[in-house]
Amino acid sequence: MSSGPTCAVIASKCPDIKVTIVDINQARIDAWNSDKIPIYEPGLEELVFAQRGKNLFFSSDVDAAILESDLIFVSVNTPTKKGGIGKGFAADLAYVEAATRRIALVAQSSKVIIEKSTVPCRTAESMRKILDANHRPGVTFDILSNPEFLAEGTAIKDLFAPDRVLIGHLPSETGVKAMQALSSVYARWVPQERIVTTRLWSSELTKLASNALLAQRISSINALSAICEATGADVDEVSYACGLDSRIGPKFLKASVGFGGSCFQKDILNLVYLSRSLHLPEVADYWEQVVIMNDYQKRRFGEQIVRELFNTITGKKICVYGFAFKKDTGDTRESAAIALIEAFVKENANVQIYDPQVEASQIHYDLTHEADITDAQYEKLITVHKNAYTAAESSDAIVVVTEWDEFKTLDYKKIYGTMKKPACIFDGRLILKPEALREIGFKVTTIGKAATF
Ligand SMILES: NC(=O)c1ccc[n+]([C@@H]2O[C@H](COP(=O)([O-])OP(=O)(O)OC[C@H]3O[C@@H](n4cnc5c(N)ncnc54)[C@H](O)[C@@H]3O)[C@@H](O)[C@H]2O)c1
Numbered sequence: 001m002s003s004g005p006t007c008a009v010i011a012s013k014c015p016d017i018k019v020t021i022v023d024i025n026q027a028r029i030d031a032w033n034s035d036k037i038p039i040y041e042p043g044l045e046e047l048v049f050a051q052r053g054k055n056l057f058f059s060s061d062v063d064a065a066i067l068e069s070d071l072i073f074v075s076v077n078t079p080t081k082k083g084g085i086g087k088g089f090a091a092d093l094a095y096v097e098a099a100t101r102r103i104a105l106v107a108q109s110s111k112v113i114i115e116k117s118t119v120p121c122r123t124a125e126s127m128r129k130i131l132d133a134n135h136r137p138g139v140t141f142d143i144l145s146n147p148e149f150l151a152e153g154t155a156i157k158d159l160f161a162p163d164r165v166l167i168g169h170l171p172s173e174t175g176v177k178a179m180q181a182l183s184s185v186y187a188r189w190v191p192q193e194r195i196v197t198t199r200l201w202s203s204e205l206t207k208l209a210s211n212a213l214l215a216q217r218i219s220s221i222n223a224l225s226a227i228c229e230a231t232g233a234d235v236d237e238v239s240y241a242c243g244l245d246s247r248i249g250p251k252f253l254k255a256s257v258g259f260g261g262s263c264f265q266k267d268i269l270n271l272v273y274l275s276r277s278l279h280l281p282e283v284a285d286y287w288e289q290v291v292i293m294n295d296y297q298k299r300r301f302g303e304q305i306v307r308e309l310f311n312t313i314t315g316k317k318i319c320v321y322g323f324a325f326k327k328d329t330g331d332t333r334e335s336a337a338i339a340l341i342e343a344f345v346k347e348n349a350n351v352q353i354y355d356p357q358v359e360a361s362q363i364h365y366d367l368t369h370e371a372d373i374t375d376a377q378y379e380k381l382i383t384v385h386k387n388a389y390t391a392a393e394s395s396d397a398i399v400v401v402t403e404w405d406e407f408k409t410l411d412y413k414k415i416y417g418t419m420k421k422p423a424c425i426f427d428g429r430l431i432l433k434p435e436a437l438r439e440i441g442f443k444v445t446t447i448g449k450a451a452t453f
């Protein structure tokens with residue numbers, strides 16, 4: 001997902017540099033070479049179409065690309081381990097190791113290897129050991145850490161104008177030279193003061209720390225949203241007023257049904273595992289609480305929906321608006337929608353889903369593989385719709401899970417007319433106007449706002 005935008009931006013900013021994205025997944029490469037690129041990301045398609053075949057190439061010939069490259073980004077997946085030591089917490093580094101071994105085996109000239117994947121602190125050391133033990137005579141490798149900070153949905157904007165580019169390197173003469181080579185690529189469009197260089201281990205840890213700090217803010221405001229609902233305070237007002245303090249700042253304080261995405265949970269669990277491995281149990285518990293609070297928020301919202309629908313949703317129709325983990329992406333990894341829909345299916349509700357970007361096949365895959373839903377339950381209880389209006393027809397409730405702009409401007413009067421009564425709306429993203437909806441006749445429940453005050 002992330003290497004496409006990064007490489008497209010490098011290719012567009014550096015027309016004299018040949019950029020080749022290689023992947024062992026042939027279907028993915030075919031999609032990158034087709035008219036429909038495999039990910040939805042605003043601005044990406046235009047960039048790819050402008051550079052593809054000029055200085056941007058997509059190939060499954062990994063060895064050929066290794067042979068001809070001077071700088072190699074390792075940007076493979078590092079998912080949470082599903083079994084063995086560290087199961088459920090540690091990062092699975094099998095793909096990083098396999099890619100590193102391949103480079104060592106194939107390279108016939110010296111290279112700079114850039115760790116782009118998000119990895120535990122000191123992974124570069126393991127990569128170095130693998131390279132040192134396997135390289136051909138006369139071939140040397142320098143390793144840099146250059147974490148990726150783009151957010152999906154704004155990836156191109158983030159890459160064109162990054163808050164910072166971080167390059168971690170060894171203090172050796174060749175380490176500094178390697179850092180300068182990579183730095184000179186970014187310097188084509190990133191101001192020098194935003195290119196930050198650190199030691200390798202600091203760079204690796206900064207990536208985990210950044211995501212942990214960002215997710216921590218969301219869990220903090222979500223924890224406060226529960227207090228708001230119980231007291232009559234309004235979480236948007238609390239967030240706004242807190243954010244005006246320049247020491248706190250306004251960003252990443254939007255309460256929600258819970259954060260999703262492929263990074264936050266995985267990277268925090270990675271940090272938790274690292275802390276436990278370093279015999280720092282208090283530190284591990286502290287960061288784990290960010291994920292525990294996120295799970296609580298998803299569960300809490302689901303339970304609130306059942307409560308408001310007279311304590312039973314069996315046989316009721318629930319319309320879910322949004323399946324992606326955030327707006328402006330088709331990515332569904334760790335989306336709060338998956339956990340919520342699983343909870344609805346456990347109660348035998350009928351679920352009508354609409355998302356403007358996520359394909360029905362992806363929704364089917366996620367619900368039958370990432371959630372505890374059987375194919376038979378899926379067939380019986382779940383329908384995916386192509387528009388927001390049919391999804392809401394004859395439903396008892398609408399649940400807003402993703403903050404797509406489209407959901408703000410729907411004709412809710414028309415929707416109300418097609419729903420069962422009382423018609424309920426649950427806003428898990430705080431994007432709707434509750435007063436206007438109540439005027440139409442809806443029963444509105446918003447995270448972080450008590451309906452009765
Ligand atoms: N998705 C993001 O927005 C984002 C942002 C910042 C950092 N990251 C990090 O970047 C890394 C990649 O994330 P992603 O979302 O792009 O993952 P992804 O699963 O979408 O893509 C990884 C790709 O690597 C390929 N691959 C695996 N082993 C390979 C090998 N040996 N040789 C060639 N290709 C191989 C896979 O086939 C897959 O297509 C992760 O460590 C992630 O934490 C991702």
Ligand SMILES: O=c1ccn([C@@H]2O[C@H](COP(=O)(O)OP(=O)(O)O[C@H]3O[C@H](CO)[C@@H](O)[C@H](O)[C@H]3O)[C@@H](O)[C@H]2O)c(=O)[nH]1
Pocket residue numbers: 118148149150151152153211214218251252253254255256257258259260261262263264325326327
């Ligand atoms: O105030 C907020 C901000 C975000 N979210 C949710 O948090 C999740 C993550 O959002 P975001 O961080 O914008 O997207 P990601 O693509 O997951 O990006 C994060 O993860 C990437 C992968 O490591 C990093 O590179 C980025 O810097 C980091 O922001 C999504 O579900 C959002 O809806 C909230 O609920 N409230």
